[in-house]
Amino acid sequence: MALGVLKIRADKWLWQARFSKTRTLASKLCRSGKMRVNGVRVTKASITIVIGDVLTFPQERNIRVVELLALGERRGPASEAQALYDDQSPAVLSVPEARKLAAQSGAVAIRDAGAGRPTKAERRATEKLKGEGGLDFII
Numbered sequence: 001m002a003l004g005v006l007k008i009r010a011d012k013w014l015w016q017a018r019f020s021k022t023r024t025l026a027s028k029l030c031r032s033g034k035m036r037v038n039g040v041r042v043t044k045a046s047i048t049i050v051i052g053d054v055l056t057f058p059q060e061r062n063i064r065v066v067e068l069l070a071l072g073e074r075r076g077p078a079s080e081a082q083a084l085y086d087d088q089s090p091a092v093l094s095v096p097e098a099r100k101l102a103a104q105s106g107a108v109a110i111r112d113a114g115a116g117r118p119t120k121a122e123r124r125a126t127e128k129l130k131g132e133g134g135l136d137f138i139i
Contacts, residue, residue, distance in 0.1 A: 008071045010037065010055070011045040016072040018081040019059060034058055054088070065089045 014026035029035055030045035035057040037049055049055070049068060056065050066085040075081070093101065118126065 007048040007050045009045065010042060010047045010049050013049055013068070013071065016075045016081065017084045018075070018078060019064070029057060062092055063089065
């Protein structure tokens with residue numbers, strides 16, 4: 001980074017740190033209102049960030065919490081990008097761990113995929129197999 005430059009645009013930093021594939025996507029993330037800088041909601045991509053700021057933003061199904069350690073000069077290799085931040089994101093639980101935690105806390109039960117009420121297509125397939133409910137029986 002050039003001497004005297006101690007701040008950078010949030011969208012540019014997200015792109016340089018490889019949190020988004022393009023700078024346009026990073027800009028959309030900033031403008032979406034889902035990103036926070038030091039706990040304050042951001043609604044524009046031109047917000048400036050400095051070393052020590054904490055960014056909180058969604059990435060896929062996870063919430064990322066990162067502290068800026070450096071500003072960076074370019075979008076370099078992944079090893080260089082990982083040196084720009086300290087990841088403080090909460091741990092992501094696996095499905096069995098989430099079920100166990102939900103059972104302990106008394107939350108609503110988590111169903112297995114395919115369990116529960118059948119879909120309309122499944123119901124029709126069952127009726128066809130049983131030979132019920134069709135127009136075949138009307139004489």
